[in-house]
Amino acid sequence: MKFLVLLAVAFLATATHGRYVEKELVATPWMDRVWLDEREARIFRGEPAEIADFPYQLAYLDLTRGGFRCGASAIGQHWSLTAAHCLQTNTPPVSLQLRGGSTNRNTGGFLFNVQAYWMHPSYNTRLEYDIGIMRTPDSSPIVGTHVAHIPLPPICPDTEICCGVCAGVSMLVTGWGSTETGSTTTLRQLTAPVHEWNDCMRIWNRNGPSFVCKAVIDGRDTCGGDSGSPLVTGTGANRVQVALVSFGTSVCGSGSPSVNIRIEHGGVRNWITSHSGI
Template identity: 30%
Template sequence: MKVLLTILALATASASGAALPGAAEKAINVKDISGRITNGYPAYEGKAPYTVGLGFSGGWWCGGSIIGHTWVLTAEHCTGSDVTVYFGATWRTNAQFTHWVSRNDIINHHNADIALIRIPHVDFWQMVNKVELPSYNDRYNDYNEWWAVACGWGGTYDGSPLPDWLQCVDLQIIHNSECQQTYGSGTVTDNILCVRTPDGKSTCGGDSGGPLVTHDGNKLVGVTNFGTVSCTSGAPAGFQRVTYHLDWIRDHTGIAYY
């Protein structure tokens, strides 16, 4: 039997309990969701150089992925204010460098929980680098049963504070029909990708907007969106499916792989 809950965004406050503008609750009418890495492992320096931390006004924290010299991909529900982008930070607030970005340089999708942040040009090296998007040849690949890694600075257990050290977790992608058994077809639509969360391994609060990258080929296939309010419940975790948004990303950034 499904239990009807309320969907919450996966962003979290690093210092205050203030609501994230426009993101504290999303009227999706299905489940309670939140976003952090639980039961993962500490990342070694340089493991995920495409991962950035996003510190928003009001103390809210999210993740994002560098997809080009001047672009970061993240979740729309994170983007309620100006943001400081932390580049190359394994220790959360000890970045190689930071850039402050006005909310005017944030492009929200509006019809899906995904957003782009236009950043000042960054050079790539071992600690700061881009992750490639799937190619157009893979736009209909559902990645079912593929293994992927999610990274972020979300809490490491239910109700925990944000960790200082970047955490990662390896998760297996599942068919949307399996995910719909928990969240329903109204939430798990074609633009959603889900993963299994066995043994309490999952994303949770503070990981919103962060990357899900395939082990095979190192392609960015997901943007962290939601999970159950108890991140260790074993329920699937949900992401925006990047292949669904390739045209939108290309139209705004010029980035595409053929």
């Protein structure tokens, strides 16, 4: 459900310590940008996916808020990534879980408790550095028979605009939620190219080095509920997670590029390593 401007403004006005109470952030353009959380969950014009083909895909669950919240990815034995805005509810880790090894976001597979989580220290209301990392207890490793980790790219030097995610490079994204025809809880996938960075920053009035944009071709788009989900390049055993879903237009599939967090950026990649050693 889309909220009226006045309601959205009222929610924003109640935000404290830089944390928004309402998950639908209305920004530039005024009524067109939302965080891609569970409120509008869909991959538009994607295709069905099986978890066996994407064993690194996780569902992030907040038990205080009805369960499924966002997508996530396994990057190591006890470590996973999601979007920072999915974590900023201040929910205690004891009420958070990850589901892995299931095509359905609500049932099956394996549940992993979250011991601790961190949001990037440079994360802000402009959604720069919109990335968070979670750790499971020593007694609850994520990676196993039905869950595998996804490798991360090396750091791209600050002197380079891009390394592995330059304009035109094909990225594959997986996620859960409704499609353009209605609600679903099963995994979906789509492939789309990287959108040219300068043009994307012009469209969104941004200039963030932590961003990488995904083009929308023939209405194929990420939308709400896909936040935190991984975008990967390569195929099979050569897949690498190069980004995670952050935000996009509320008119999903309209043609405006969606914005994602670029993992190869030094400020992101070094931060992940500082917590996880990965």
